Amino acid sequence: MVHVGLSLMLEEPFRLAALPLLEQGVVDGLEHSFEIGWGRQTPPDWAEALLEYYAEAGRLWGHGVTMSPFSVRAPHREAWLQRVAAECRRRRYRGVSEHFGFMVAGQANGGAPLPVPPGPVAAKVGIASLGRLAEITGTSVGLENLALALSVADVRGQGPLLTEVLEAVGGYLLLDLHNLYCQAVNFGLDARELLGTYPLERVQVIHLSGGSWSEPRAEGRARRFRRDTHDGDVPDAVHGLLHEVLPRCPAVELVVLERLGFTLQGSEAAAGFREDFMRVRATVQERCGHG
Amino acid sequence: MDRAQEADRTQELNRAQESDRAHEPPQVDEAVLHRYQQRLLDLLMRGHEPAGIVWALRADPQLAPLREYIEGLDPHALVVAAELIARWGTCSSE
Numbered sequence: 001m002v003h004v005g006l007s008l009m010l011e012e013p014f015r016l017a018a019l020p021l022l023e024q025g026v027v028d029g030l031e032h033s034f035e036i037g038w039g040r041q042t043p044p045d046w047a048e049a050l051l052e053y054y055a056e057a058g059r060l061w062g063h064g065v066t067m068s069p070f071s072v073r074a075p076h077r078e079a080w081l082q083r084v085a086a087e088c089r090r091r092r093y094r095g096v097s098e099h100f101g102f103m104v105a106g107q108a109n110g111g112a113p114l115p116v117p118p119g120p121v122a123a124k125v126g127i128a129s130l131g132r133l134a135e136i137t138g139t140s141v142g143l144e145n146l147a148l149a150l151s152v153a154d155v156r157g158q159g160p161l162l163t164e165v166l167e168a169v170g171g172y173l174l175l176d177l178h179n180l181y182c183q184a185v186n187f188g189l190d191a192r193e194l195l196g197t198y199p200l201e202r203v204q205v206i207h208l209s210g211g212s213w214s215e216p217r218a219e220g221r222a223r224r225f226r227r228d229t230h231d232g233d234v235p236d237a238v239h240g241l242l243h244e245v246l247p248r249c250p251a252v253e254l255v256v257l258e259r260l261g262f263t264l265q266g267s268e269a270a271a272g273f274r275e276d277f278m279r280v281r282a283t284v285q286e287r288c289g290h291g
Numbered sequence: 292m293d294r295a296q297e298a299d300r301t302q303e304l305n306r307a308q309e310s311d312r313a314h315e316p317p318q319v320d321e322a323v324l325h326r327y328q329q330r331l332l333d334l335l336m337r338g339h340e341p342a343g344i345v346w347a348l349r350a351d352p353q354l355a356p357l358r359e360y361i362e363g364l365d366p367h368a369l370v371v372a373a374e375l376i377a378r379w380g381t382c383s384s385e
Contacts, residue, residue, distance in 0.1 A: 214371065
């Protein structure tokens, strides 16, 4: 049974946009980026109620952003792990995932994950980190493929490196199709061909989102660059990738639509968000026979 | 096979081995990988231009095992990385 769910946001526009879907009973699962509740923005009562409901149903998935699993030295990591362990004691998570890459090196924290040069040492560091996450949470653990690549070598190397790490710890792949799309269009590669470099048999969760284009300028010229900004509708090409990949992911359990809460202000944005969700749901029904 | 042919064959084998080595993943240890992570974050946080970032990484003797990877860094992607880090990055010693 493949479920279709949402990434929980705490802003009121998200609640208003998602409410009709929740009332229809079509949101099968929920993903919680638990770090957003660690800061000043504590989850409102309605969000706490949703978390409890989906945890009880065994359909709550946890997602982290700042662990930095491929950092060789990340002094913050142990405290982060302890906090995630406490979160997992508080609520039952079906699985906990993090992002491929590194954002910390000693005292410096980039705040956003960057790709790591592929190779045996990167694999060793990733295996140790993800293994520790599995040990401390006592749950399934996974990694999400990254949107930002700094070179073609990053794009080509990410799938094999994820394969090596996930196989070593028995982890799952959180396949973010918009991230894959970003890498493909930014480096002129075929997204379907890239899919073949990932361990699709390990995919348990799929992400879909929208994004935006920017025009970074370097060496005297600008070029279009796709960014994973979660602030727009899901592109047709990404819906197409979901259609293509679902039959190739025999272990997939959840397909998640991601969208930043504050970008859902206004009836048009909210309607587009719900249309995206129902389109995802229809694709899951068509390709998996249920959903 | 005469001596000249043997020398040619040896040279050919050496070239093939060098070519194979060029396509192997970079052989780095944890110290090198940490150095790369630290230097890249530092250069991005200081707002260096992409060409300056690549130049500084290439010029670092400790990063020699990563030279081929560093030379492949895309300048436009580095600009995007710098923007992200300017927005979200911190340094705990600050």
